[in-house]
Amino acid sequence: MIEINNLSKSYGKNEVLSGISAHIKKGEIFAIVGHSGAGKSTLLRCINGLEDYQDGSLKVFDKEISQLNEQGLRELRKDIGMIFQHFALMSRKTVFDNIAMPLRVWGYDEKAIKIRVDELLELIGLKDKSRNYPSQLSGGQKQRVAIARALALSPKILLSDEATSALDPNTTKQILSLLKEINERLGITIVLVTHEMEVVKNIANRAILLEQGLITNSGSIVELFLNPNKNMKNFLGEEEILPNTGVNIKIFFPPNVAMHSIITNMARELDIDFNIVWGKLEKLGGSVLGSLVINVEPKYELKVEEFIKNSGALYEIIKESK
Ligand SMILES: Nc1ncnc2c1ncn2[C@@H]1O[C@H](COP(=O)(O)OP(=O)(O)O)[C@@H](O)[C@H]1O
Ligand SMILES: [Mg+2]
Incomplete structure (x- = not known):
């Protein structure tokens, strides 16, 4: 579904992604983990065509992103929803109008919009908050609204950039289980960027570790946690102290x-x-x-x-x- 081969990306002389290869399959939850500055957000933005790249190939739905024109990019982004750490909701709009926004942009009529938004409010469990403003919501509720907005156009892929990083552990769990539900019930492929291993352990199927623009470990979650390489061990901060006899x-x-x-x-x-x-x-x-x-x-x-x-x-x- 997302085929990345030998992808490199620079800002000026600064190469921030180097020779990245990853094949993300339909229906999976794929995690990109790494410390701040590793290039995670940049990689995510390459996937929905918000950033260009200098070398290699990045295909989504079999289309090379760098070859899409404006219209092609518009169509692509309709199929790719995105959520962020700080929710990016519009503070002057109600919950309903925030979720309706992509539908209005695409010219849906108000009747269809009402049906779709109600459906989404049901999914995120916030039917009673429809007329509230973002400032009247908790962090977890704001992220739910952002998730509903990202799903409004029924995308096939959801990109999540540190979506739980601003939330407390309990709220994080609830948002992760909502994402899992969306993945399982709606069959949406999720690519999530995070620096928190708990997030990955909870819901991802596979992951890559990104360090200074390079993939330094990759595999299924089971492989990565039970048999991490040196880089992953370092990232996890694990120290094994072992006897030196026997x-x-x-x-x-x-x-x-x-x-x-x-x-x-x-x-x-x-x-x-x-x-x-x-x-x-x-x-x-x-x-x-x-x-x-x-x-x-x-x-x-x-x-x-x-x-x-x-x-x-x-x-x-x-x-x-x-
Ligand atoms: N618009 C930009 N212009 C120049 N450098 C950038 C830009 N965006 C990100 N960078 C640099 O690219 C590197 C990777 O950034 P980013 O993808 O945001 O990392 P992460 O999401 O893993 O924290 C960092 O060194 C950052 O300073
Ligand atoms: Mg980032």
Whole structure:
């Protein structure tokens, strides 16, 4: 649905995106994560043609964005809704008129507008706020209105630029579950930019880590959280302190593998001692996944490896201590 190949973008001499490739599939929730200044918003704005690019290719619905004329861009943006950190609502307009705005721009008649806006108010759960002004709403409610406005023209893609960054954790959860619902019920592909990993863990299917315009890690959420590379570990701020004697084995437990039974069976069946060094459970997109580092004496390494292999869990021998 969105095919990005070797995309580069500069502001003057400053290259802010370098050789970006990502293929975003229809119906998925795809996250772009990274620190401030990494180029996340710029990448998002390239997708809806608000920014041009110097090199590479960016196709949305099989059309090369850089080759679209004004009319083509207008049509493209009709299919791509966008929401922002600070909502970008019009303060002098009511909730109803904010949501109706794109429909008015496209010349819908007032009767059709009323039907569509009521539908959207129902979806976001704010039917009773229709005549209120943005200043009378909470942050979460404002973001709901912005979401309704972004969906007014029934886009196929929703771009979200830090949409929950100005919200408290509880409101963030509610907005994320609304986005998830929109993705599942309406089949809308969502590309979300965020610097918060909680957001990604909660709803994304796949993600890329962007650092100074480069993709430094990418994969499914499960891969990224259970087996992050050095860059991702750094970004997550994780430090694993491991013993420097014995062998450290990191075990990953996919959703269908029960962690406790493997561990207790291993101790029982192999009749060996091992230390649990470090472990965590993550709730990723609704399933609970675990990773655990154990430390065993070198003479047991092969036996343990064999046992883990047969159990269906994945593992990695961590050679050097960090
Ligand atoms: N309009 C612009 N003109 C010049 N430089 C820009 C412009 N917009 C963004 N940049 C620069 O591009 C880089 C990436 O910015 P941005 O995409 O906003 O990052 P992020 O969204 O990840 O915080 C930054 O170094 C920023 O200063
Ligand atoms: Mg940004």
